[in-house]
Amino acid sequence: MAEIPTVVLDFTRMALRAFYSDVYVVVADIILFERNYAKEETIVEKLAGSAAKDVRAILDLMKRALILRCEKRTQRRVVEKKGPGWFRSVTSQFWFVDFQTFLDLVRYRFHFMRLGIKHRIENELEHQKYVCENCARSYTALDVNRLVDFNTGMLVCDKQLGRKRVCRGAVVEEDTQGEEQRARELQNTLESQLRPLVELLEACDGVHVPAHPLEGADEAVWGKYVPETVDGTGRSVNIHVSEFETYGARPNAVAVELVDSNADQVTAPSQDSMIPEKPVWFQQEGLAAGGQKPAEVQATMLSKKDPAVPSGGAEAAAAGTSGSAYYEAYLRDQQAQQQHEGADTAAAVAPIKGEEEEGEEEFDANFVDVPSSIPTGLDVPSRPQQQQSEQEELFVMVGETKLKLDEITEEHTEKMTPTEYEDYYAKLRLAGYIEVEE
Ligand SMILES: [Zn+2]
Structure with missing residues (x-):
């Protein structure tokens, strides 16, 4: 890892505060704190309460302002669902402050400020x-x-x-x-006001400014900052569990509202987004009325839950569990899951078919988001025995027609209104046809 000279770091921090908005300062500080090589997911994670797209918009603005640069790196991600030995190639975006350009940028800015007054x-x-x-x-x-x-x-x-x-x-x-x-x-x-900055900038002239954060880094350093193999949440699987607590399982302590008067694209997050997303099994206890106690259902759900959903960590943290305890529980569940691998695969491939065993049905019934809102045309509450098989069918509205999810053809999707398509897409995700790429 190329060491960033302190004077360059000081100058960057000061110049950012002098000329740029608070949002830029916060984002740049997060990246600098990550040794100036931060994965996009990490930045989003640290800006707790901000939507990923808002963060991306700011990163993009900062890139256009020549403060930041980004690059893509390919990593192998473990696919837990398929058992050991399965990987998928994923591309991650890494962000860093381009110090050399930034120094020139500020020099140019000084020049123009002076030129303006000289002309006057x-x-x-x-x-x-x-x-x-x-x-x-x-x-x-x-x-x-x-x-x-x-x-x-x-x-x-x-x-x-x-x-x-x-x-x-x-x-x-x-x-x-x-x-x-x-x-x-x-x-x-x-x-007189520029003097502190000018003095720091002059001091920067005498030191070597690395062109890239990983300049001169050896393979071990690369492996640490850009791990070759990552788990479902994007963290290195080679790092020991105790290091997860240091690097990964940190609570989101910084809650920043991304409100920038200069940037219209950036919207303030709603109050709701400050609360971690509710897990899928959380919402209706009433639906778990298949004879199981809620605690059992919860245990079942936990083991079935897609490990790639990052909100899992947030839940565990919210429940007062430490990162490593969560990870251990997660590994145990993982092992238990592998024993039922056959059944799970069947559930993942054809979750909307009605002929699954009792346990699976309960799981799927809970995955149906708000079953009462689906116009089945049948008096569902009066037929509790058939309720489950009814709910497993996911229906999509195309205009006036109600169709089963697996009946939808390309022709149908073309006829859909944007709202209908959104609904259709959401149900495809519910049914497990689409894997969510984070
Ligand atoms: Zn006159």
Whole structure:
């Protein structure tokens, strides 16, 4: 890992605070805290309460502002569902502050600030104005030759006031001394306020600024920052469990509202998003009325839960479990799950079919989001025995027609309204046809 000189780091922090919005400062600080090589998911995770798309919008703005750079790296992700030995290639986005560009960026900014004031002072000197005391018409230096009265050597106004009538008022130089004075004062203020930054910037000239955060890093360092193999939540599987607590299982302590008056794209997160998403098995206890006690159902659900869903960690944290305890429980569940692998595969492949065993049905029934809102046309509550098989069928509305999920063809999807398509997509996810790529 290329060491970032302290003076460069200090300068970057100070310049960001001087010229950029608070949101930029927070995001840049998170990246710098991660040794200036942060995975996009990590940044999102640390900005607890902000939607991933908002964070991405800010990162994109900072990239366009030449503060940040990003690059993609391919990693192998363990697919737990399929058992040991299964991997999938995933591409992760890594973000870092481009120090070399940033230093140039600030240098350029200084140059323009100084140039602006310099021009202002020069303008006052060069563009002298002359004004008629009588009619207040103003003249430039180019008009002076024409206006000179050779008898007196004075400037005389030649403005035509009426037919054969000229103003002939005395033309005098306009007082620009005050303006020039103000511009010079502004120049002094600017220089005194920039001095700390300028001094730091000059100190930066003498040190080597790494072009890339991983410049000169050996394989071991690369392996640590860009692990070759990651688990479902994107963390390295090679790191010992105790290190998970240090790097991975940190609670989201920083809650930042991404409100930026300069950036319209960034919206404030709603209050709801501060609360971790409810797990799928959490919502209706009433639905677990298949004879099982809620605790048992919960245990079943936990073992079935897709381990790739990152909210799992948040739940465990919310329940007061430590990261490692959660991980151990998770591994145990994983082993238990592998024993039922055959049944699980069947459930994953065809979850909407009705001929599964009793335990599986309960699981799927809970996955149906709000079953009462699906217009089945049948009096569901009065037929509790058939309720489960009814709920396993996921229906999608296309215009006025109600269709089973597996009846939907490409033609149907083309006819769907955006709302209907969203609903259809959500149900595909529920049924396990689409794997969510985080
Ligand atoms: Zn005049």
